[in-house]
Amino acid sequence: MELLVEGKATLRGEVEISTSKNAILPILIAALLSEDQVYINGVPQINDVEIVKKLLINLGATLSQQEGQLSIKSFISNIYPDYELVRQIRASLLLMGPILATRKTVKISLPGGCAIGTRPIDLHLKGFEALGARITLSGGNVIAQAKELKGSHIYLDFPSVGATENLMMAAALAHGTTYIENAALEPEVVDLANFINRMGGSVHAAGSNVIKIEGRKRLYGCTYTPIPDRIEAGTYMVAAAATGGNLLIKNVIPEHVKATTAKLLESGAQVEERDKSIRVERSGPIKPIYIKTLPYPGFPTDMQAQFMAYLSHCSGSSVITESVFENRFMHAQELARMGANIKIEGRTAIVKGVEGLGGAHVKASDLRAGAALLIAGLMAEGTTCIANSHYIDRGYERIVEKLNAVGAKICRG
Numbered sequence: 001m002e003l004l005v006e007g008k009a010t011l012r013g014e015v016e017i018s019t020s021k022n023a024i025l026p027i028l029i030a031a032l033l034s035e036d037q038v039y040i041n042g043v044p045q046i047n048d049v050e051i052v053k054k055l056l057i058n059l060g061a062t063l064s065q066q067e068g069q070l071s072i073k074s075f076i077s078n079i080y081p082d083y084e085l086v087r088q089i090r091a092s093l094l095l096m097g098p099i100l101a102t103r104k105t106v107k108i109s110l111p112g113g114c115a116i117g118t119r120p121i122d123l124h125l126k127g128f129e130a131l132g133a134r135i136t137l138s139g140g141n142v143i144a145q146a147k148e149l150k151g152s153h154i155y156l157d158f159p160s161v162g163a164t165e166n167l168m169m170a171a172a173l174a175h176g177t178t179y180i181e182n183a184a185l186e187p188e189v190v191d192l193a194n195f196i197n198r199m200g201g202s203v204h205a206a207g208s209n210v211i212k213i214e215g216r217k218r219l220y221g222c223t224y225t226p227i228p229d230r231i232e233a234g235t236y237m238v239a240a241a242a243t244g245g246n247l248l249i250k251n252v253i254p255e256h257v258k259a260t261t262a263k264l265l266e267s268g269a270q271v272e273e274r275d276k277s278i279r280v281e282r283s284g285p286i287k288p289i290y291i292k293t294l295p296y297p298g299f300p301t302d303m304q305a306q307f308m309a310y311l312s313h314c315s316g317s318s319v320i321t322e323s324v325f326e327n328r329f330m331h332a333q334e335l336a337r338m339g340a341n342i343k344i345e346g347r348t349a350i351v352k353g354v355e356g357l358g359g360a361h362v363k364a365s366d367l368r369a370g371a372a373l374l375i376a377g378l379m380a381e382g383t384t385c386i387a388n389s390h391y392i393d394r395g396y397e398r399i400v401e402k403l404n405a406v407g408a409k410i411c412r413g
């Protein structure tokens, strides 16, 4: 699947942000913690959600959807999620928490590596052991078994989003109280905690470094609407600035995109925050800036590729340091095919601004790299053809329609 992007676009108008991919994936999985009916509103039509829905059905859940509302009635009759589905998405690792919590045993294929690094799961497994599980690895699978899960003090060597979420779900049904220390602070972690509490759970201080979870005997059905997607919002904010346009981004929580706003302002764009929307425009030159990706509330690694595309056409040299993943510069070589001047030294990229980019045949290596190439294509002279565009559809709902509605000319090849 390819995308053909006409260059020299100027984005003007309004765009509506969808529900957060990285909030809804753990929330759909956390629905497994109760056998009552759970209703989730605002479910976006993105490929990653489709895969998780198939995984839930594979485990024994019954799903039905009316418009954007998905209803889930869980009954876990299978403790070994289907390998063909698991291997397609890293978030399948989050199935361990609920299956272990409800069935006391789970067997799942170790996640394959992906374009942005090896992405180990040691912090997840260390936490499960702290809760009383025995971990064994065999034949490319990890098996976790426990007579019962008991509350514990868990220290995360790194504030891993997935490990915090996995362990929060397991602890929600454990006996006693669990503390997750050096927990991830991301808004998606807070949203998961709010969802578990809506189900009758007891999760306290999510969004701080130490999350306290008091285990419950059972959880109940509920209705929930996850937060909007702060990375989708950030991507459109950068696209507006990159094309010298003027976009009103609606259904966004300004607090969640503070780092993106700060860096856009530093680069010379204008950003106006309102209650649930943000206007971004740029008329002057793009100024060079320094970016270092960090866990939330630091600059998000999921916005790094988009900013690299934006800064490749600026008056001077920018420096981007990727401190979260060890190999997340795959988009640099593709941007170079469009004329960008980027020098990679370990985890640092020096982006020397060029007069302009030229359309070319490029290849997306992952979701955010694909978004970066889309932004570069909108800026470039001529047409850009993006191969592997299915990566983009994993996390951006109707992105071609949304961009074409504000002045882009993109079609699917």
Ligand code: EPZ
Pocket: 021, 022, 023, 025, 090, 091, 117, 118, 119, 120, 121, 122, 123, 124, 125, 158, 159, 160, 161, 162, 163, 188, 301, 302, 324, 325, 326, 367, 368, 395
């Ligand atoms: C989540 O991935 C997001 N995915 C990622 O978004 C995001 O980039 C990442 O958090 C960081 O913010 C979802 O929420 C579905 P981590 P996750 O565990 O949970 C290391 C996107 O584009 N680590 O916080 O996998 C790991 O190798 C995706 O939407 C361990 O060493 O991220 C990495 O270097 C991409 N051991 C760092 O921590 C572990 O056990 C951050 O990983 C776990 C992680």
